[in-house]
Amino acid sequence: MPSAPPPFPAHAFTDVDAQDDAARLVHCLDLLQAEPFYAGYKARTYELLAARPGHLVLDLGGGTGDDARAIELATGARVALADSSQTMAAEAKRRGLGRVLRADGYRLPFPSSSFDAVRADRVLQHVLEPLAVLGELVRVTRPGGRVVVVDPDYATQVVDVDDHQLARRVLGFRADVMLRHGTQAHRMPGLFGRAGLVNVVVEPMTLVVRNPEAVDGVMGLWTWAATAAARGLLSAEDAERWPRLLDAAVNAGRFLYAVTFFITAGGSPGGSDHRPSSRAVTGIEAEQARHHEHADRRPEPADAEPRG
Numbered sequence: 001m002p003s004a005p006p007p008f009p010a011h012a013f014t015d016v017d018a019q020d021d022a023a024r025l026v027h028c029l030d031l032l033q034a035e036p037f038y039a040g041y042k043a044r045t046y047e048l049l050a051a052r053p054g055h056l057v058l059d060l061g062g063g064t065g066d067d068a069r070a071i072e073l074a075t076g077a078r079v080a081l082a083d084s085s086q087t088m089a090a091e092a093k094r095r096g097l098g099r100v101l102r103a104d105g106y107r108l109p110f111p112s113s114s115f116d117a118v119r120a121d122r123v124l125q126h127v128l129e130p131l132a133v134l135g136e137l138v139r140v141t142r143p144g145g146r147v148v149v150v151d152p153d154y155a156t157q158v159v160d161v162d163d164h165q166l167a168r169r170v171l172g173f174r175a176d177v178m179l180r181h182g183t184q185a186h187r188m189p190g191l192f193g194r195a196g197l198v199n200v201v202v203e204p205m206t207l208v209v210r211n212p213e214a215v216d217g218v219m220g221l222w223t224w225a226a227t228a229a230a231r232g233l234l235s236a237e238d239a240e241r242w243p244r245l246l247d248a249a250v251n252a253g254r255f256l257y258a259v260t261f262f263i264t265a266g267g268s269p270g271g272s273d274h275r276p277s278s279r280a281v282t283g284i285e286a287e288q289a290r291h292h293e294h295a296d297r298r299p300e301p302a303d304a305e306p307r308g
């Protein structure tokens with residue numbers, strides 16, 4: 001587990017259950033799920049899992065469980081979901097997913113080599129120590145199994161407004177302060193190598209938004225400058241100008257925001273045709289029965305900004 005608390009309020013998705021209205025985060029995931037870009041990159045992650053009937057897959061930080069059920073439909077594999085949030089785990093169960101656990105990615109309650117493939121979609125950007133969580137994913141993946149991770153990389157953001165210096169500062173705030181690891185996704189292949197994964201591939205997919213209401217209001221872009229000003233990182237005048245610059249771009253018909261997501265996939269070393277035993281599934285069900293929770297998770301202050 002990480003030892004130091006974050007130096008700034010963390011993004012709401014670092015601790016969903018600590019939010020005043022955790023249900024709105026479920027709604028936020030539903031909004032994004034409905035976006036064609038999200039459907040497209042998610043479908044590609046399902047392919048990269050190389051899962052098939054008889055396989056057991058883990059979706060870490062699986063949120064509402066919609067992805068887990070989509071993977072089951074797309075591949076015929078059985079999928080377990082582990083999420084640190086009780087709200088999300090309950091929602092995934094409510095939506096009909098059978099194998100759901102509240103569990104933290106730092107310490108997964110599964111024996112080594114439990115899964116044929118594991119996946120983390122927009123999760124590692126939120127954890128304090130991504131390499132530690134990645135190591136845990138590798139541990140629970142069988143030799144020769146697949147590990148697939150995807151995150152946006154906010155170092156790649158662009159937006160068309162008339163003040164480029166201010167745009168850099170606001171987008172930099174989103175990248176460097178609003179998220180713990182907002183600029184990590186392009187470094188994920190390096191982390192995969194450090195975690196011992198082999199045959200690592202990386203695929204970029206760029207989200208380009210022209211409709212300012214799409215992608216949950218482009219993930220809150222209009223509010224980022226005000227949040228920066230509230231933290232003393234931007235002047236009140238610049239914060240007030242930011243939404244007007246965006247509105248001017250919209251009114252001129254030239255609004256454009258873009259950010260690249262990197263999907264990274266690799267293989268656990270020592271490949272074989274070994275299949276995880278039914279012990280893993282039985283273990284998940286036993287854990288569910290015990291309502292396993294980690295008592296030592298440190299509640300963390302969270303940002304008011306919910307977009308994931």
Ligand SMILES: C[S@@+](CC[C@H](N)C(=O)[O-])C[C@H]1O[C@@H](n2cnc3c(N)ncnc32)[C@H](O)[C@@H]1O
Pocket residue numbers: 013014015016029060061062063064067082083084085088103104105106120121122123126127308
């Ligand atoms: C941005 S949401 C993504 C949800 C889902 N993967 C999707 O693509 O819709 C991040 C999810 O990761 C979960 N999460 C955050 N930190 C976690 C951790 N340390 N271990 C397990 N889950 C975590 C959150 O509760 C949340 O459900």
